[in-house]
Structures are given as C-alpha cells and as structure tokens.
Amino acid sequence: MKSEIIKIAKDNLADIVGFASADIFEKDDPIFKIFPNTKTVICLAFRVLRGIYRGTEEGTTYYQYTTMAVENMEETIMPMAQIKVANYIESKGYIAVPQRRHQQIMSEENSTNPEVAYDAVYRNKTAENQMNFTNSAVKCGIGEKGLSGAILTVDFGPMVRYCFILTDAQIKPDDIEAPHLCDKCGKCIKACPGNAIGKDGIVDPWQCAVYYNGANGTKNPFMPPDAFADFDNRIEIIAGEARVTPETAKKILDDIFFYPPAQHAYQCSICGRACDTACYMHLEEKGVLNKKFNRPFREREEWKFDIESFKNKGEEV
Numbered sequence: 169m170k171s172e173i174i175k176i177a178k179d180n181l182a183d184i185v186g187f188a189s190a191d192i193f194e195k196d197d198p199i200f201k202i203f204p205n206t207k208t209v210i211c212l213a214f215r216v217l218r219g220i221y222r223g224t225e226e227g228t229t230y231y232q233y234t235t236m237a238v239e240n241m242e243e244t245i246m247p248m249a250q251i252k253v254a255n256y257i258e259s260k261g262y263i264a265v266p267q268r269r270h271q272q273i274m275s276e277e278n279s280t281n282p283e284v285a286y287d288a289v290y291r292n293k294t295a296e297n298q299m300n301f302t303n304s305a306v307k308c309g310i311g312e313k314g315l316s317g318a319i320l321t322v323d324f325g326p327m328v329r330y331c332f333i334l335t336d337a338q339i340k341p342d343d344i345e346a347p348h349l350c351d352k353c354g355k356c357i358k359a360c361p362g363n364a365i366g367k368d369g370i371v372d373p374w375q376c377a378v379y380y381n382g383a384n385g386t387k388n389p390f391m392p393p394d395a396f397a398d399f400d401n402r403i404e405i406i407a408g409e410a411r412v413t414p415e416t417a418k419k420i421l422d423d424i425f426f427y428p429p430a431q432h433a434y435q436c437s438i439c440g441r442a443c444d445t446a447c448y449m450h451l452e453e454k455g456v457l458n459k460k461f462n463r464p465f466r467e468r469e470e471w472k473f474d475i476e477s478f479k480n481k482g483e484e485v
Contacts, residue, residue, distance in 0.1 A: 169260065169337065169339060170187065170339050170340055172256060173185065173210065173253055173256065173257070173339075176249075176252050176253050176256050177212050177249055177252075177253050179252075180245075180248060180249035180252045180253075181214060181245055181249060182212040182213065182214055182249050183213060183214055183215045183323065183324070183328070184211075184212075184213035184310055184311075184321060184323070184328070184330075185210065185211070185212055185213075186210070186211040186213070186305070186308030186309040186310045186342050187208055187209070187210055187211075187308060187309070187339050187340065187341050187342050188208070188209045188211070188304070188307040188308040188309070188341050188342070189207070189208060189209075189341040190206045190207050190208060190209060192307055192341075193209070193304075193307065197300070198297050198298060198299050198300065199299060199304070199334055201297045202265060202267065202297055202299070202334060203263070203265045203334045203336075205263065205336040206265075206334045206335070206336065207335065207336050207337060207338045207339075208334075208335050208336075208337055208338060208339040208341070209304060209307065209308055209332055209333075209334055210253070210308070210332060210333040210334075210335065210339070211304065211305050211308035211309075211310050211330055211331075211332050212246065212249055212250065212253070212330060212331055212332070212333070213305070213310050213311075213319075213321065213328045213329070213330040214241060214245060214246060214249075214328060214329050214330065215323070215324045215327060215328055216237040216241070216324070216327040216328060216329060217236070217237070218327065218461065218465065220232045220233050220236050220237045221233060221237075221327075221440055221441075221445055221465075223440075224437070224438075224439075224440025224445075225440070225445070225465070225466065227389045227471055228389075230390075230427055230436055230437070230438060230440070231427075231428075231430070231436060233437050233440050233441070234429075234430045234434055234435070234436045234437050235430050237329075238283055238329075238430070238434055238437070239430045239431060239432060239434045241329050242268065242269070242271065242329065242432075243432055246268060246329065246330075246331045247266070247268060247331075249331075250266040250268065250331055250333060251266065253333055254266050254333055257333070257335050257337060260337070262335050262336050262337040263335060263336050264333050264334075264335050265333065265334040265335070266331070266332070266333050267299050267331065267332040267333065267334060268331040268332070269298075269301060269331070270298070271283055271284050271432070271433070271434070272284055272288050272289050272290055272433060273289070273290050273291075273298060274289050274290070274291045275291075275298060276291065277291050278291070278414055279291070279373050279374075280373050280374055280377050280414075280417075281373070281377075282373060282376040282377035282380040282381075282435070283380070283434060283435060283437070284432075284433040284434055284435060285429065285433045285435055286377060286417070286418060286421055287418075288433035299332060301330070301332070302317060302319060304332060305319045305330050306319070306344060306345070307344060308332075308342065309341075309342035309343055309344050309345055310328075310330060310345070311328070311345055311349075312345050312346075312347040312348070312349055312350060313347075313350075314326060314349070314350040314356070314369075314447060315350055315352050315353075315354070315356055315357070315369040316356040316357070316365050316369050316371060316443050316447070317369060317370075317371060318356075318443070318444055318447065320349040320350055320447070320451070322345070322349070322456075322457065322458050323457065323458045323459040324448075324457070324459060325349070325444075325447060325448040325451045325452070325457055326441075326443075326444040326447050326448060327444060327448055348456075349451060349456060350447075351454075353450055354367075355446040355447060355449075355450045356369075356443040356444070356446055356447045357369070357443075358446070359442040359443050359445065359446035360376075360379065360439070360442055360443055361379045361384035361386070361387045361408045361439050361442055362375050362376065362378055362379025362380075362383065362384055362408045362439075363375070363408060363409070364376040364379060365443060374412055374413070374414050374417035375411070375412055375417070377417060377421060377435075378405075378412055378417050378420050378421060378424075379408060379439055380435065380437050380438070380439050381421060381424050381426075381435055381436070381437075381438060382424060382426050382427065382436075382438025382439070383396075383405055383406070383408070383410075383420055383424060384406065384407070384408040384438075384439075385406035385407075385473060385475070385478050386406070386407065386408070386472050386473045386474070386475055387408075387438070387439065387442075387472065387473070388426060388438050388473075389473075390426040390427050390438075391406070391426050391478075393477055393478055393480075395423075395426075395478070396420070396423060398423070399419075399420070399423075402478075403475065403478060403479055405420060406475065406478050407475050426438065445465070448465060449464075449465050449466055452464065452465055
C-alpha cells in the first residue's frame with residue numbers, strides 16, 4: 169500500500185512523499201481534532217521549478233512565481249495529487265482526510281499571510297484546528313526546518329510546497345531527517361529586502377507582507393519615482409529600512425499598485441522569496457543538494473537600483 173501511494177503521488181507531480189506515525193504527535197495535536205482516528209500522516213511535497221524564479225532574478229517578469237509557484241500549485245496541482253492518493257486509500261476501505269493550507273485563515277488574531285491580501289484573511293477562531301504544517305513535514309521526513317522556518321529538502325532546498333493526508337491506515341513511517349543542511353549562515357536574513365527576519369530567524373509577518381509586495385524600490389523595477397509620496401518616511405520605506413506595525417503596514421499595502429495580483433486573493437511577490445533564493449544558492453554553492461543543474465542559479469552580480477533616484481524625485485513632488 170505504501171509503495172502504491174508513492175507511485176500515485178509521483179505520477180501526479182509530487183516529488184517527495186513522507187509518512188509519519190500518529191504516535192509521534194502530541195496528544196493535543198490538531199490532527200486528532202481533525203480526525204481522531206488518525207494512524208498515519210502522509211506528506212506530499214512538490215518542487216517549485218527553479219526557472220520560475222528567473223523573472224525575479226533578472227528583474228523582468230514577476231507573475232510566474234505567484235501564478236505558477238503559489239496559485240497553480242496550491243489550487244490545482246497539489247489538490248489533484250491529494251485527491252488521487254485519497255481515492256486510492258479509500259478504495260482500500262480506509263478513511264483519507266486531505267489537509268492543505270487555507271491561505272486566508274490565520275490562528276493569530278493580529279497576524280497576516282504575506283502571500284494573500286491582508287483584508288482577505290480570516291483570523292483567530294477559524295484556525296483553531298489547522299495543522300502545524302512545518303512541524304508535520306519534519307515528522308514525515310520531508311526535510312529539516314531552516315533558520316527562517318522554511319522546510320529544507322535534500323533535493324530542492326527550500327524550493328518546495330507541501331500538503332498532507334490523514335488516514336486510519338497503519339503505514340510504515342519514514343525516518344525523520346537528521347538536520348544537516350541549515351548551518352545558520354544567516355543569508356536568508358540578509359537577503360530580505362525589508363529586514364523582516366530577526367537574527368533568531370523569527371519572521372515579522374506584517375514586515376514581510378509589505379516587502380513581499382514590493383515596497384523596497386531598490387529591488388522593484390515597477391515602482392514609480394514618486395511612490396509613497398504621502399508618507400513622511402517614504403525613503404525609509406523604499407530603502408527597506410522602515411519598521412511597520414500592523415496599522416502602518418495596512419496603509420503601505422493599500423498604497424502599493426506596482427503589479428497586478430493573481431486570483432484567490434494571492435498577492436504578486438516582488439521579492440520572489442528572496443530569503444529562499446539566498447538559502448538555495450548557499451546550499452547549491454556548498455554542494456549539499458542532490459539535484460544538480462548545469463548552471464549556477466546566480467551568474468552575475470545581483471542588481472539593485474540607486475535610492476538617490478527616489479530621493480531626487482521626492483523633492484520634486
């Protein structure tokens with residue numbers, strides 16, 4: 169049964185399939201609220217194509233990451249693989265409960281998800297029974313948790329997305345990956361265009377949302393020179409040096425019209441997950457990833473616009 173699940177998942181574009189026994193989860197874990205008879209947790213992980221990051225890397229087109237790596241994966245590819253695997257499990261007389269992130273549900277009352285519009289997020293009570301996706305992926309042997317909280321895999325580094333199936337079928341679990349990829353180098357922290365990741369790796373979701381959406385003009389080819397003209401600290405915002413609160417973040421996000429969003433409330437990522445890209449390049453340079461490519465991810469010096477062009481234009485506004 170395990171081998172058939174792996175085959176079906178991979179035939180439907182899953183790249184990594186991991187299994188965990190429910191016995192290793194805490195008794196109050198949400199999986200037991202979702203499905204009390206859970207015996208096995210199955211994780212399906214899908215690579216985000218390396219080429220999808222090229223538009224952001226070159227500063228040309230930006231919709232590929234949002235539409236193909238986020239929206240299409242979350243709304244089409246991953247659910248289809250889940251359904252195919254779940255259908256097989258239920259054909260064998262067991263229950264299969266697919267679990268994927270609901271991108272618009274947050275458990276924290278005053279938090280946000282940078283990938284979707286902040287005013288489309290439902291907060292607090294609606295998320296009480298959502299799985300802890302990161303910890304569950306680790307338990308399923310998919311990879312290890314990196315400094316910034318991303319799951320790092322031996323094949324694709326942090327360039328993966330994943331979902332789960334809970335079942336009452338007893339399936340042999342996989343070993344948990346021994347942490348060996350993340351060396352706490354801090355490149356993910358330094359790469360963030362909005363300084364949203366603390367030295368301890370904790371991400372400020374509102375800071376992240378502002379700069380995920382492209383508030384840093386030195387890394388945004390679509391930002392007009394007079395952007396944020398109504399903000400007293402516009403240069404700090406554009407330079408990625410402003411610290412935001414939930415309230416100020418909402419005001420900044422309301423003023424961002426640099427690139428169109430996708431459907432399902434997904435916001436266009438102008439940063440292109442700079443933290444993940446920096447992590448990937450570091451792992452690639454170290455030679456620790458199993459999946460090799462003919463060319464290094466970055467072949468020239470990273471581009472960046474001069475903040476002075478915004479300062480000069482700001483004086484004319």
